[in-house]
Amino acid sequence: MWTHKSWQGRFLAHPLPPSERLRSYASWCDAVEGNTTFYATPARETVASWAGQTDPDFRFVVKIPKVVTHERRLTDVDEPLRIFLDAIEPLGPRAHALWIQLPGSFTPDDVPVLARFLRQLPDSHRYAVEVRDPVFFTDPRATRLLEGVLVAAHAEWVPFDTTAFFRSPPTSDAERDAWTKKPRMPLRSVALTDRPIVRYLGRDDTARTVEGWQRWIDVTAGWLREGRSPTVFVHTPDNADAPMLARRFHDDVRARVPELDALPEPIPAEPLTLF
The missing domain is CATH 3.20.20.410 (Protein of unknown function UPF0759)
Incomplete structure (x- = not known):
């Protein structure tokens, strides 16, 4: 997913031809779910x-x-x-x-x-x-x-971690829709290979999303110290701020593991001006 409507003009330039949208997304995040x-x-x-x-x-x-x-x-x-x-x-x-x-x-x-x-x-x-x-x-x-x-x-x-999402009743239309569609999955944080993959579903409220991913900060940092190369996808019901949240998660992990490479510098969503 790299063409979310609510990202256009915020994270991705708008208008942008289809042949350039993924390039713009890839300046925010270095992985995507196909x-x-x-x-x-x-x-x-x-x-x-x-x-x-x-x-x-x-x-x-x-x-x-x-x-x-x-x-x-x-x-x-x-x-x-x-x-x-x-x-x-x-x-x-x-x-x-x-x-x-x-x-x-x-x-x-x-x-x-x-x-x-x-x-x-x-x-x-x-x-x-x-x-x-x-x-x-x-x-x-x-x-x-x-x-x-x-x-x-x-x-x-x-693992698809929906425990933070289902911790309390929904408070927005997007959350109410997700409440009826997303699976209620028990927590699992065990890696079987050197490339673990995690899917995390938070809430549309940023503070609650960040609160819910704290365990994954610890787990991901531990995997990195073990020499693994994890990939973590951050979702919310409306996904409006997903690229920004993904970068915040990466920054939080990097604060624990400073040798982790920084993410690329995002391509500006708006053209640069002289004033």
Whole structure:
């Protein structure tokens, strides 16, 4: 996501042609969730334009299409998976991880299907799996079962932390909408690989979002000290201030781990003037 309407004129220049929007976003943040690929595989030329707007060390966490994960549930997916992998090939090293988001109906009984699917994937990519059945988080046997499959495949478990969001009732239209749509996920802060990925959902109130991510400051700093390279995505229900919040999170982590590289200097959203 790099074309949010409320960012235009604030974080991104407006008007800005589509071929420049990602370049502007990449001056604010050095990673992005590739969520649109869940709904349709993009044209290879489109993906090439994404690569052309970003540096080789920019991180795309690209979601595998729903036809693979939700409609066919990881079975008989050779053709749509081949088409998807061919389409994202221009990203090269920017494809930080391919994100396998599974439906809430995916239960521990389905883990053997996931194991078979992961074994069939090419080793040219890293993979990260997001599950939404709370049993995986609350039942130690289910946790161990999934962790075993992921470790064997060198794949990461992506937690979606919604605990801060659901701590108190919603207070805005965007929060009320998210209240009915977002999953209530238990907290998990265990990394399985050297590239952990976290998705965090705060509130539209900045102070409450910052309060809720304090545990992730500690966890992320600890991972960095261990030599891991984490990627953290910060969301709010309206996402209006997400780029600014992401940079604030990075600054808070960097205060704990000073050797962490600074984020790039943002491209001005408004043209510079002489006065």
